[in-house]
Amino acid sequence: MELRHLRYFKVVAENGGFARAARLLHVAQSAISGQIHDLEEELGVSLFDRAKRQIRLTYHGELFLKDAKTVLVAADGAVANMQRSLRGEIGTLTIGFGVFAAGTYFPAIIKEFKRRFPDVQVSLVEMTPVMHHKALQAGTIDIAFTRPIQPSDVQSLRFELFQSEPLNALMLKSHPLAKKRSIFIRELVHEPFILNDRNHSPVTFDKVISLCGEAGFSPRIAATSTASTGMIALVEAGEGVALLPQGSVVLRGNELVLVPLADRMASIDLVIAWAPQHENPVLRSFLDVALKKRRKP
Incomplete structure (x- = not known):
């Protein structure tokens, strides 16, 4: 039994005869009659009462018509969903991010993507940059807002620059500077x-070391943290200063201040x-939305 058999049967049943069905389907009447005969042979039951001029569904035909309609609706829905999937309109998307990538632009991108693609299920996973890169390669996340890719990963990952973020010195408000x-x-x-x-954010660690080196000194490292939230807590505890992009910092109370760095x-x-x-149409749809939101140089 094929979907063609069900479609022919449905049109014949709903239009009261083979001749009208043939005209609607643009198929020879003999071809339709043959398909219905084959269907009845396979089912082992007569679907139409052909004793009168206008054929009518038998009791078994009435029952089968209900099921045939259900199957055809499901089949048409499956085709429509596949077409939408190919256009990146349905599916799932798992996005990796970190506190460093949770600026005001991030909710705006998610909002715009969901407005355009409401049937895509979006999940967010907070990770460090190294974890992002490993998760992308493993396929456990689809896309990530992260720090630049390490040389060892450039063969397996692709990236687009989203924005360059100025660094600020985070310090206590009581600090002389x-x-x-x-x-x-x-x-x-x-x-x-x-x-x-550095095991979690090598690019950021190396950037600070490089900036200090260009300024003629090696920084005295008082403590490290895997996440900017931990760094903020350590600064607030009076353990030292930290260099962070403004988007990474949620200031708590009145104890901390961000001072922009003037270095070029x-x-x-x-x-x-x-x-x-692991690229797919949903990922490409999201990438299109996100890149249109990136900050102009």
Whole structure:
């Protein structure tokens, strides 16, 4: 039994005869009659009462018509869903992010994507950059707002620059430099530094070390943390200063302040990354929305 048999049967049943069904389907009447005969042979029952001029459904035909309609609606729905899937309109999307990538642009992207693709189920997973890269390769997340890809991963991952974020010095409001409009990193030469753990955020760690090196000193590392929330807590506890993009910091109370760095290279990139081997239409739809929202240079 094929869907063609069910479609022919439905049209004949709803239009009271083979001749009208043939005209509607643009198929020879003999072909339709043959298909219905084959269907009845397979089912082992007569679906139509052909004793009168206008054929009518038998009792068994009435029952079968209900089921045939259900099957045809499901089949048509499956085809429609497949077409929507090919256009990236339905499916699931798991997005990796970190506190460093949770600025005001992030909710705006999610909102715009859901407005355009309401039938895509979106899940968010908070991770460190190294975890992002591993999860992308494993296929446990589809796309990530993360730090630049390490050289060891450039063959397996693709990325697009989303924005370059200026770095700020996070310090206590009681700090002597806290009231300045901006500072150079060399002014922090004697300060204890709170850094990202390099095992989790190598790009950010190396960026701070590089900036300090260009300013002529090596930072005195007082503590490290796997996440910016931990760094903020350590600064608030008086353990030192930290260099963070503004989007990474949610200031609590009145104890902390962000002071922009005036150094020309004091910025860090945020990228959108994905694994080409796991690419799909939903991912491409999201990427299109996200890249249109990225900050212009």
